[in-house]
Amino acid sequence: MPSERASPGLKIAAGAGLAFLHLPILLIFLYAFTTEEKSYQFPPPGLTLKWFAVAWNRADIWPPLWLSLQVAAVSTLIAMVLGTLVAAAMAQSRFFGREQVSLLILLPIALPGVITGMALRSAFSVVDIPFSVWTIILGHATFCIVIVYNNAVARFRRLHGGVLEASADLGANGFQTFGYVLLPNLGSALLAGGMLAFALSFDEVIVTTFTAGQQSTLPIWMLTELVRPRQRPVTNVVAIVVVAMTFLPILAAYYLTRDGEHTAGAGK
Amino acid sequence: MLSDAPAVLPERGPADRLTAVFWRHPRVLLVLLLTPPLLWLGVVYLGSLAALLLQSFYSIDEFSGLVVPEFTLKTYAELFRAQNLDIILRTLTMAVLVTLTSAVIAFPIAYFAARFARGRWKALFYLGVMLPLWSSYLVKVYAWKLILAREGIVTWLAERAGAGPLLGRALDEQWFGGSSLSTSPVGTFIVFVYIWMPYMILPMQAALERVPGSMLEAAADLGASRGQAFRTVILPLALPGIVAGSIFTFSLTLGDYIIPQIIGNSARFIGLAVYQFQGTAGNLPLAAAFAVVPIVIMLVYLAIAKRLGAFDAL
Amino acid sequence: MTPDPTPAVEFRAVSRHFGAVRAVDSVDLTIAEGAFFAMLGPSGSGKTTCLRLISGFEKPSAGHILIHGQDVSDVPPNRRNVNTVFQDYALFPHMTVRENVAYGLMVKGVDRRRRRDKAEELLALVKLQGYGDRRPGQLSGGQRQRVALARALINEPRALLLDEPLGALDLKLREAMQDELKALQKRLGITFVFVTHDQHEALSMADSLAVFNEGKIAQIGTPEDVYTRPKSRFVADFVGSSNVLPPKLTRALGGPAAWASLRPESVRLAAVGPVRGTVSAVRYLGAGSRVVLRIGEVEVAAYVPAGDPIPDIGSEASPVFAPAALHVMEG
Structure with missing residues (x-):
């Protein structure tokens, strides 16, 4: 039967496609150990660990890293609250304007980042808001909402509505039902959404350049280094750190939601 | 044994009272749930979009360089200058090429994952798409700078394969090259495809999973060859999914300004124009007007996608 | 209590x-x-x-x-x-x-x-x-x-x-x-x-x-x-295996011109009676058999206790019952 087995051509095309996606990232790891300082020479003339120490001692890396962590943490927190609220409302009832609400949530991530960034930039200019950590957070939280929402809404859909009624039936008021039944069942999905939101925010650069003013998040620091390289191997080391900081939450999110709902991040 | 139990239990405090209010008026809870997120998105996001529109109808005073907050269409008229039209056309061409190429690369992956991968393999495929999609944008772009650099892996491989001179000649061609692949339009194109292609795979896969296997078997029963079944059954049925997946790839390519800044011959794209006008040039109105262009293009694109049934596939 | x-x-x-x-x-x-x-x-x-x-x-x-x-x-x-x-x-x-x-x-x-x-x-x-x-x-x-x-x-x-x-x-x-x-x-x-x-x-x-x-x-x-x-007919239909008789048949069987229900256990088969029907189905139930008579458009089930003769499919018979067994319904 022709539909039962994949043809060799298809296998090769699919495999090559996946390899195309993965190999470049692996290359970064190699470059972090190169002894070559001035160019991107391949293959590296020698391998060394010294750039990790050099990067560690570079004073200009720490403030951007700290700012990125701060922004990602606060944005994630805001997105988790807002995303969960929308998901709860969507799960609770069908109301007029549902479609519009879900479009509104999706829009900040479906439209190119430059639009969101430029829009925020215009708004800050029109209303005369000076750039600060909060202007960055404002942007990040906005496009992180959809990530949390996607995860939460999938779990709400899977959660058997009867258990909320059962809880009320047994005498629990709304707050007890929330704490004893809803939250424990929603928890891992929210955590997954939060982690993805964190990864997204930690890595975001397109919107951030419009909302950061003179401040530098880690991605902005990296962007500057890419446009005007100073010490290339240090950039390589930072790149590995960034990869790790985003990989781990993504893997964790995947394992938190893996049974049944393949939604984690499906709408980045 | 139970006849003395009360029929109604006593109210135990504010939590019970509030629960009763929500039960009597479910809309109250709905409004309470929706107000904070809608307020946020309404004020921060829609408000900003409105500010963007407003800004685009302002203009800049040519002598003082200050924004004149009066309604004018002057700024939009500037978009139609030859150099600006060039930017728009170049961006649009790039987005179309990237989207088409991405579809060709993404399709086998999505098709294999949808029809043949089972169990562990399916999970592996999923992770195999998700991880690159979610890993750091800048690092991915950076990786390509390493790959495409003059002294990088591509040149090394080309020389090893004895194709070094060929690559050199190709780079001399004006439409193709620059001093190296990392400063050539082809480099920009490759990186665009690499970065935005993964966004197409999952929606495509979801759409292909909805094509019932029985239809293919029916096509095979009727004597269709593999190729015919693909052209006459799978492709038409998968088209909405392909279009749905292309929305993200197209839209994100349209607005990207980091990639052409790092990889390429510094030819300008819409995103880059927006970035430069609002930054170094300080021409906020023109930057805003430029940002409206991708919105308009996306609206048209979405209208076409809707016609092709893409929204049912999302 | x-x-x-x-x-x-x-x-x-x-x-x-x-x-x-x-x-x-x-x-x-x-x-x-x-x-x-x-x-x-x-x-x-x-x-x-x-x-x-x-x-x-x-x-x-x-x-x-x-x-x-x-x-x-x-x-x-x-x-x-x-x-x-x-x-x-x-x-x-x-x-x-x-x-x-x-x-x-x-x-x-x-x-x-x-x-x-x-x-x-x-x-x-x-x-x-x-x-x-x-x-x-x-x-x-x-x-x-x-x-x-x-x-x-x-x-x-x-x-x-x-x-x-x-x-x-x-x-x-x-x-x-x-x-x-x-x-x-x-x-x-x-x-x-x-x-x-x-x-x-x-x-x-x-x-x-x-x-x-x-x-x-x-x-x-x-x-x-x-x-x-x-x-009502709905209840008779939904709850029981009772026969539901339309008014015409009820009257022919000696009742008023109204919808009526009649439990199969109360119906016996006889050679002579006011209405005749054709045996269309027989089901053996252990303690007896359920015999279905077709009378025009209506099917009437009867119960034949074990030991009594079971009619052949296609043969003719009349349903008989005690008048009290006929239950007249409201609608």
């Missing part, structure tokens, strides 16, 4: 409309204290909505609901002293069996020790000693059903509401559970209100029942009442 005169549950002209759909349409209903009451009807007939009106998950569009004489129309579910066994049990997946059972006490603030003791007591009642530490996911369907039962009983409710509680079980388990539920209800003396679409289940378990059709109660009474004296 003298019967309590206050009914356990009372509906006064209760309606529940969803848009233009009248799921429950001006229903009056009284369920006696301590009764095993069944709500029987096809799907969409309003029986489940009625149950949800009692538990408080639906609010009446009009009318009043009383539990033990107290109007609860404005009382939210968590304060109504009735508990529900849900159709698919709705056990909390993240809690152990014991935590599930003790949930009603936990939200009331009962201390841990008493919760534990009481939960064990209830688990023993439903014959699940030793299962307290398992998760619902590790139990069979029948066991889950018992957990749901124990969980709903721990608050000692005024009435226990059961929504198709046996629907998900296989036939053998279902019959065993029917007997057990009945015994449990007798022992506890709690009013059970039981929703089902299975007439055999309703007839064998309930001591009174209401038959629902299109949001209204078509008939209410004891199982015997409903079975032998259906008030």
Whole structure:
């Protein structure tokens, strides 16, 4: 039967496609150990660990890293609250304007980042808001909402509505039902959404350049280094750190939601 | 044994009272749930979009360089200058090429994952798409700078394969090259495809999973060859999914300004124009007007996608 | 024990409309204290909505609901002293069996020790000693059903509401559970209100029942009442295996010109009678046979006791019965 087995051509095309996606990232790891300082020479003339120490001692890396962590943490927190609220409302009832609400949530991530960034930039200019950590957070939280929402809404859909009624039936008021039944069942999905939101925010650069003013998040620091390289191997080391900081939450999110709902991040 | 139990239990405090209010008026809870997120998105996001529109109808005073907050269409008229039209056309061409190429690369992956991968393999495929999609944008772009650099892996491989001179000649061609692949339009194109292609795979896969296997078997029963079944059954049925997946790839390519800044011959794209006008040039109105262009293009694109049934596939 | 005169549950002209759909349409209903009451009807007939009106998950569009004489129309579910066994049990997946059972006490603030003791007591009642530490996911369907039962009983409710509680079980388990539920209800003396679409289940378990059709109660009474004296064609059709006779045939058989029902057990076959029919089917039932006579457009089933001659298919015969067996219906 022709539909039962994949043809060799298809296998090769699919495999090559996946390899195309993965190999470049692996290359970064190699470059972090190169002894070559001035160019991107391949293959590296020698391998060394010294750039990790050099990067560690570079004073200009720490403030951007700290700012990125701060922004990602606060944005994630805001997105988790807002995303969960929308998901709860969507799960609770069908109301007029549902479609519009879900479009509104999706829009900040479906439209190119430059639009969101430029829009925020215009708004800050029109209303005369000076750039600060909060202007960055404002942007990040906005496009992180959809990530949390996607995860939460999938779990709400899977959660058997009867258990909320059962809880009320047994005498629990709304707050007890929330704490004893809803939250424990929603928890891992929210955590997954939060982690993805964190990864997204930690890595975001397109919107951030419009909302950061003179401040530098880690991605902005990296962007500057890419446009005007100073010490290339240090950039390589930072790149590995960034990869790790985003990989781990993504893997964790995947394992938190893996049974049944393949939604984690499906709408980045 | 139970006849003395009360029929109604006593109210135990504010939590019970509030629960009763929500039960009597479910809309109250709905409004309470929706107000904070809608307020946020309404004020921060829609408000900003409105500010963007407003800004685009302002203009800049040519002598003082200050924004004149009066309604004018002057700024939009500037978009139609030859150099600006060039930017728009170049961006649009790039987005179309990237989207088409991405579809060709993404399709086998999505098709294999949808029809043949089972169990562990399916999970592996999923992770195999998700991880690159979610890993750091800048690092991915950076990786390509390493790959495409003059002294990088591509040149090394080309020389090893004895194709070094060929690559050199190709780079001399004006439409193709620059001093190296990392400063050539082809480099920009490759990186665009690499970065935005993964966004197409999952929606495509979801759409292909909805094509019932029985239809293919029916096509095979009727004597269709593999190729015919693909052209006459799978492709038409998968088209909405392909279009749905292309929305993200197209839209994100349209607005990207980091990639052409790092990889390429510094030819300008819409995103880059927006970035430069609002930054170094300080021409906020023109930057805003430029940002409206991708919105308009996306609206048209979405209208076409809707016609092709893409929204049912999302 | 003298019967309590206050009914356990009372509906006064209760309606529940969803848009233009009248799921429950001006229903009056009284369920006696301590009764095993069944709500029987096809799907969409309003029986489940009625149950949800009692538990408080639906609010009446009009009318009043009383539990033990107290109007609860404005009382939210968590304060109504009735508990529900849900159709698919709705056990909390993240809690152990014991935590599930003790949930009603936990939200009331009962201390841990008493919760534990009481939960064990209830688990023993439903014959699940030793299962307290398992998760619902590790139990069979029948066991889950018992957990749901124990969980709903721990608050000692005024009435226990059961929504198709046996629907998900296989036939053998279902019959065993029917007997057990009945015994449990007798022992506890709690009013059970039981929703089902299975007439055999309703007839064998309930001591009174209401038959629902299109949001209204078509008939209410004891199982015997409903079975032998259906008030309408719908009830006769839905509840029993009774013959439903159109007015013309009723008259030809010696009754008034009205719809009537006639139980097959009351009909015998004779060679001579007022109406003749053709034998169209014969089914052997062990203690006798069920013979179907075709009279024009109507089929009339008769019962032939074992030992009596069974007519051949295609042969002619007349149905005969005692005049009292003919039950004239309202419509």
